[in-house]
Amino acid sequence: MAQMDSELGVKGSSIIREWSGQVQPALVASLVFLFCLEACLWIRNFRLKKRLPGPFAWPVVGNAMQLGQMPHITFAKLAKKYGNVYQIRLGCSDVVVLNGDMAIREALVQHSTEFAGRPNFVSFQAVSGGKSMTFTNYSKQWKIHRKMAQSTIRAFSSANSQTKKAFEQQTVAEATELVEIFLKLGAQGSISTPLRS
Known part of the structure; x- marks a missing residue:
C-alpha cells in the first residue's frame, strides 16, 4: 500500500x-x-x-472593498476627510457622493441637469430595456414622460378617495412585482431581461 x-x-x-x-x-x-x-x-x-477629491481607487474594483459592511458609516467618515462632495469609484463607474442637505439641495436644484442622468447599469437595462421613466437618461423624451406622469398623478390624487385608493393599490402592486423580479434574478445569480420573456 x-x-x-x-x-x-x-x-x-x-x-x-x-x-x-x-x-x-x-x-x-x-x-x-x-x-x-x-x-x-x-x-x-x-x-x-478632472477629479473631485476622494480616496485612492484600486484598478478593477475601485473603492468597493473600502466600503465594508456599513457603507453609510464609511461615507460619513470619508465626508469628514474629503468634504461634503467627493468621488469614489465602484468597478468601472465613477460615483459622486453628496453629504449634507446643502450639498444635496445645490446639486438637485441649482445643477439639476448635470445630476439628472442615470448610470448605465445592467440591472437598469433589465427593466423595460432601460427606457422607463425611472431608469432612462435625462433627455427631452424623459421630460415629456415626467410631465405626463406628474399630470396623471395630480389628476388621480385630486380625484375622489376611492380612485385615489385604487391608484395607490396599483402602484404598490407594481412595485412589489418589480422587487419580486429582482429578488428572483438575484437568487438565480443571473441578470436577464425579465419583461421580454
Missing part, C-alpha cells in the same frame, strides 16, 4: 511539474499583461479626468 502511494505521489508530482512548466509561464505573462494594461488605462483616465 505504501509503495502504491509513493508511486502515485511520484506520478502525481511529475504531472504537476510537467503541467506547471508549460502553463505557468503563459499564465504569469497573461496576468502581467492584464495588470499593465489596466494600470495604463487607469493612469490615462486619471490624467484625462
